[in-house]
Amino acid sequence: MNLTPGKRWPSDYTLGILILLVVVSLWTVGNFVAQDAYDTGFRKPFWVTYLNASSFVVYLVPYAIKHVLQKYGIHVWGGRAKPHGDYQSLPTDDKEGSLSPGSHPYTPKETFKLALTFAIPYFLLNWALFASLSLTSVTSSTILGSTVGIWTLVLGRLFRIEALTPVKVLAVATSFVGVVLVSVSDGSSSGTPAAAPAAHTDPAPVLGDAIALLGALICALYMVLFKRRVRDEARVDMRLFFGLMGALNAVGMLPVGLLLHLVGAERLAWPGAHVALVIAAGVATTVVADVLWVVAMMKTTPVVASVGQSLTMPLAIVGDFVLHGAVSVLAILGCVVVLASFGVLGLDTRKEAEHEKGRGLPQQSTDEETMEMGDRSMQEEE
Template sequence: MSDQKQLSQRRYWCGILALGAVVIIWVSSSFVMNSLFGEMNYNKPFLVTYLNTATFSFYLIPLLFKRNKNSAKQQLPSEYNKLLNDDLEPVNYSAILQSTNSNTTMSPHHKLSTYDTIKLSLAFCILWFLANYTTNASLAYTTVGSSTILASMSGLFTLGIGALFKVEKLNLLKIFAVFISLIGVSLVSYSDHLSGDDEEPFNTVPAPLIGDILALLGAIFYGCYTTLLKFKIGSEDRIDMPLFFGFVGAFNVLLLWPILPLLNYIGLETFEIPSSPVLWIVILLNAFIGTFLSDYLWLLSMLMTSPLVVTLGISLTIPLALIGDICFKGFMPSLQYSIGAFLVVLGFLAVNTDAMNEAKEKSQEE
């Protein structure tokens, strides 16, 4: 029992550490995207998101070298089973196999097959792309602060969807933590708009309302796919994550390329290859670190903790973005902004403590 408790706690805090790395990478990536679409005059959110997603395909390269070994292993058990069936035919192997499959299916740690993993990748690839595209596109129209604040509202959607699919258990502390976070988000958002009016009027930012709507859509899509992934996968040891992400990238590359000429034709986003080495370096570094690495860590943290913990944890991007504004832009936060950021962090700590208690109770029951 003691070993199970330690394993559960170690697994949980590993998820928290991965979540911390994700928060740092995502804030840095947001500033890079904002500069790329603004100061660098390369306003191509769909193409940049498409290239970011394409990097996931590299997860499939190492798997190709394992194919021959796996084929040999599969051939050996099949020949062994054939010999058993030929020599010991009176035994009712179909009943044994059916019983084994039934027990395996009922096991919560049953490993997803390659076919099931590929199906899961296909089911979620478009939803994942929409969440990332809308969030990236919002940075072309509004500030990093506004985009980050609205993205934090995904906690509300995660809680509702998680309760619907019975992935999250509702209690007073979780509801209180979410509403505290929402109050903090509102205060930070209001302060951000006031400071934008005073120091950097929104008329210098193209269509900020469009950016806010896109960021909100990104929060909705994020809440959907985090909860549904947890519902379908459950525990991280049930899925081969490199295989999952690899096919997410491959399906996005294969299915979404026709949209590029369509956007160019209607004039929504003209197709243009990066014209300078600096642009290529920024785009590729952001793709491999801001997407390839961070999303792998994100899925690990989500599966090791819970969708709600990760969603509220991502809300920590708000104070981190504030630190970035102070250090790099000389922005001094107002009292409203500081209180709002504190409430967001408080909500995260509250739900984090509750989730830890749930993990302890679960390990005791097991």
């Protein structure tokens, strides 16, 4: 029995939200793991980023084995008999007999070009994250990184992939208010004597904050452009995509790291046993979480995924409370505001999409149709 888009979509959206919650949890753990390495004196954000980004090469191993076996005529479970194998065609209007040009699955060659396009932005946004963590606290870095929602809303409108509705604007603004509340709380608590003995020191908090903001902008660009380019995660083999990105970063970024070593900006050094274990745990978290994040973003929207990233802030507050002591009322209030804004945005986006599906719109609408619907929605709200 074939499901209509309107019936299938809510389950996909719910799955995307659940995946996003898992990703947020993994990211928060990864942030504390990375900072644990920095607290021991191993402040090498580039090399930590390099190891994390290069680790995606592991996804190429099963793909390579499968390719070799199929090349010699050996049947592989789950193998595709033809290019369109398990890809589900999108429903079309009765008046149109074929899919739109932008709905076909990506071939391996096209996937390589896609990975080549996004490899550097992916590396830069993670480098910015780890660099900010080496200069400021997990909470402060998470706070500033949460501004990605604002960038995503602006860029989504600019690149015409997000319909700008009053609820989206309100949700992003409310989320930012929550971020500011926690930021004020974090700043005031850091100036108290009780916070002075904390294990982590902030050698350059202003620079760390600036890098975190830059990382938020790059992250928003990454999400918006990927969504605009791919449209549907079913079109791309995500394991192949991330595996190719890992290989490209492993080869392309190695000269940069060696240059940083030669000029003394960040020398390559072998970590101790404890730090090596911490880095390995971070790599394992990245390999799983970053792939799931892209899938979650494609099943929802860039704005939902970006505001969902703000959920790392409540978890970071909990983590700081467990590791370093008490948490302020302002921080709790800010976390509640962020959680509320994410819930409202999630419900509104789901209702909006269900309404569009109910009107019989194709799943892969054009940019102009999407923006026209958003404009009409704003006019109706007004």
